[in-house]
Amino acid sequence: MILTNQHQASGIHDSFIELNKAITLKKLIATQSIRIENLDVYIENQHILRDINLTIPEKSITCIIGPSGCGKSTFLKTLNRMHDESPEVKISGKVFVDDENIYGSHVNVIDTRKKMGLLAQRPCPLPMSIFENVAYGPRIHGIKKRKAVNQTVIQYLQYVGLWDEVRDRVRTSATRLSIGQQQRLCLARGLAIEPEYILGDEATSALDPLSTKKIEELFVKLKEKYTIILVTHTLRQAKRIADHIIFMYLGKIIEAGPTEEFFNNPKKQLTREYLSGSFS
Amino acid sequence: MRRLRAVKDKTVRYFMLGIAIFTILLLIVIGLSLFFKALPIMKEKNLWVLLTSADWKPFKGDFGFLPFILSTFYVSFIAIIIALPFSILTSIYLNSYASKNVRRFFEPVVDLLSGIPPVIYGVWGTLTIVPLIADKIAPGFVEFSTGYTVLAGGVVLAVMIIPLLISIMLEVFRSIPKEMTDASLAMGATKWQTVKKVILRRSVSGIIAATVLALSRAFGETMAVLMVCGNIAQIPHSIFDACYPLPALIANNYGEMLSMPSYESALMFSAFLLFIIVVLFNGLSRFTLNQIERRYQF
Numbered sequence: 001m002i003l004t005n006q007h008q009a010s011g012i013h014d015s016f017i018e019l020n021k022a023i024t025l026k027k028l029i030a031t032q033s034i035r036i037e038n039l040d041v042y043i044e045n046q047h048i049l050r051d052i053n054l055t056i057p058e059k060s061i062t063c064i065i066g067p068s069g070c071g072k073s074t075f076l077k078t079l080n081r082m083h084d085e086s087p088e089v090k091i092s093g094k095v096f097v098d099d100e101n102i103y104g105s106h107v108n109v110i111d112t113r114k115k116m117g118l119l120a121q122r123p124c125p126l127p128m129s130i131f132e133n134v135a136y137g138p139r140i141h142g143i144k145k146r147k148a149v150n151q152t153v154i155q156y157l158q159y160v161g162l163w164d165e166v167r168d169r170v171r172t173s174a175t176r177l178s179i180g181q182q183q184r185l186c187l188a189r190g191l192a193i194e195p196e197y198i199l200g201d202e203a204t205s206a207l208d209p210l211s212t213k214k215i216e217e218l219f220v221k222l223k224e225k226y227t228i229i230l231v232t233h234t235l236r237q238a239k240r241i242a243d244h245i246i247f248m249y250l251g252k253i254i255e256a257g258p259t260e261e262f263f264n265n266p267k268k269q270l271t272r273e274y275l276s277g278s279f280s
Numbered sequence: 281m282r283r284l285r286a287v288k289d290k291t292v293r294y295f296m297l298g299i300a301i302f303t304i305l306l307l308i309v310i311g312l313s314l315f316f317k318a319l320p321i322m323k324e325k326n327l328w329v330l331l332t333s334a335d336w337k338p339f340k341g342d343f344g345f346l347p348f349i350l351s352t353f354y355v356s357f358i359a360i361i362i363a364l365p366f367s368i369l370t371s372i373y374l375n376s377y378a379s380k381n382v383r384r385f386f387e388p389v390v391d392l393l394s395g396i397p398p399v400i401y402g403v404w405g406t407l408t409i410v411p412l413i414a415d416k417i418a419p420g421f422v423e424f425s426t427g428y429t430v431l432a433g434g435v436v437l438a439v440m441i442i443p444l445l446i447s448i449m450l451e452v453f454r455s456i457p458k459e460m461t462d463a464s465l466a467m468g469a470t471k472w473q474t475v476k477k478v479i480l481r482r483s484v485s486g487i488i489a490a491t492v493l494a495l496s497r498a499f500g501e502t503m504a505v506l507m508v509c510g511n512i513a514q515i516p517h518s519i520f521d522a523c524y525p526l527p528a529l530i531a532n533n534y535g536e537m538l539s540m541p542s543y544e545s546a547l548m549f550s551a552f553l554l555f556i557i558v559v560l561f562n563g564l565s566r567f568t569l570n571q572i573e574r575r576y577q578f
Contacts, residue, residue, distance in 0.1 A: 140469045
């Protein structure tokens with residue numbers, strides 16, 4: 001948007017330089033990805049997340065693993081500020097997304113959430129048609145032109161491989177799709193807001209193996225363009241698709257590192273026990 | 281021992297079936313007894329005339345129910361038109377915006393409001409709404425009004441059904457899974473966008489059902505309406521005219537008319553009419569609800 005404005009204002013040459021500047025700037029920022037400093041989360045005076053310090057590498061898949069109740073989902077929710085909806089949650093610390101602290105005072109929560117595409121545990125289509133589900137995001141962010149909306153919807157339905165399955169019934173209710181299709185629809189819906197990050201909260205735990213496989217393949221395809229952070233229950237899934245693993249236990253990060261290193265050569269005793277199945 | 285348990289299980293089952301059938305029978309029995317009591321007047325007069333005539337002179341033998349039927353509908357619809365926006369907005373606020381403490385304060389108050397006896401609403405209406413209409417509102421529109429009007433009935437009735445509507449709608453909104461609103465919020469929708477496009481859309485059938493229930497209640501409400509709507513057997517031409525709904529007609533005259541068999545039968549006819557209106561209305565709305573749900577299976 002800004003670029004085209006400048007293009008009109010000054011000459012082509014100037015705008016070209018601006019464009020280059022913008023691209024390098026964007027790259028610089030993008031390499032920062034997500035950085036978390038001294039994050040603590042309390043829910044009704046219970047200390048859920050303890051002193052999290054972390055950098056999440058960009059354009060890759062980071063899987064967060066750990067036993068139930070260790071704070072994985074709570075952590076994920078701090079990234080798109082969904083805790084804002086629950087007044088009983090208190091958060092301290094800093095979360096830098098693209099070098100900006102999203103808990104800073106001047107930050108607009110809507111801008112933050114627009115950067116994060118969320119894929120929930122159970123697919124949850126909105127009470128509208130398949131088409132409108134995908135069109136929902138672009139529309140709430142102000143895209144009104146029918147042609148642009150149509151194009152976006154088709155593009156993302158194709159991207160998740162749903163278009164051919166639903167093209168003759170995009171105007172029917174989304175709840176009539178199978179649960180695996182619904183989850184792909186939710187992914188398309190999340191992508192349609194054009195996020196930079198994708199957050200998945202056990203996004204395949206409700207799906208059958210075949211649908212799980214499809215979603216996993218999509219994640220692998222998506223990591224070329226997006227930074228993906230997944231909470232997962234299954235170690236095998238983490239092994240299959242993750243580039244980096246974060247292991248959490250009782251609200252703390254126990255160990256984090258590249259997948260291969262993590263599984264083949266865990267450094268902490270607790271990690272070894274978890275991987276060997278001593279507790280879950 | 282095992283047999284005894286099986287016998288007990290069966291006994292309980294059939295006992296409860298019996299009770300359930302009894303409840304349904306009650307409805308049929310009430311309907312039938314009203315029908316037979318109303319039969320004389322229906323035989324004496326043409327049914328069409330009874331329903332469409334506006335002449336109400338019981339002592340001359342003229343029984344036209346149109347004024348009462350229209351009054352019932354007018355008062356109820358005014359009530360629902362006033363009550364719906366109030367209760368939808370209130371329940372949205374309580375459900376999506378209010379803090380826990382506000383909710384904790386409001387919800388018992390709403391329940392309390394629906395527990396206040398109708399006669400108190402009636403007295404309150406007579407003391408405040410009626411003079412307000414007579415002195416302040418009506419003079420702006422018509423030359424003279426006593427204040428005992430269709431509007432007064434509608435307002436008092438609205439105040440009475442608002443708590444009912446709010447508590448049903450809160451239930452409807454609460455049945456929406458949190459994941460759904462979260463999904464919308466997580467995409468960067470504002471609260472208001474989420475309310476408009478997800479919560480309200482998902483609740484359409486629930487809101488319709490609540491409206492129907494409130495309307496049925498409004499059709500039958502007697503005491504409070506009777507106290508403020510003037511009770512003159514005429515077709516009201518504006519909301520500043522007096523009116524005379526069916527329940528008020530029955531309550532005011534039953535007991536006085538025992539000397540005149542046709543009058544008694546006429547009152548029974550009006551009771552039967554009210555019964556049919558409510559039953560038909562409920563049936564019709566159930567049918568439309570089914571249609572809506574089938575078409576938009578959300």
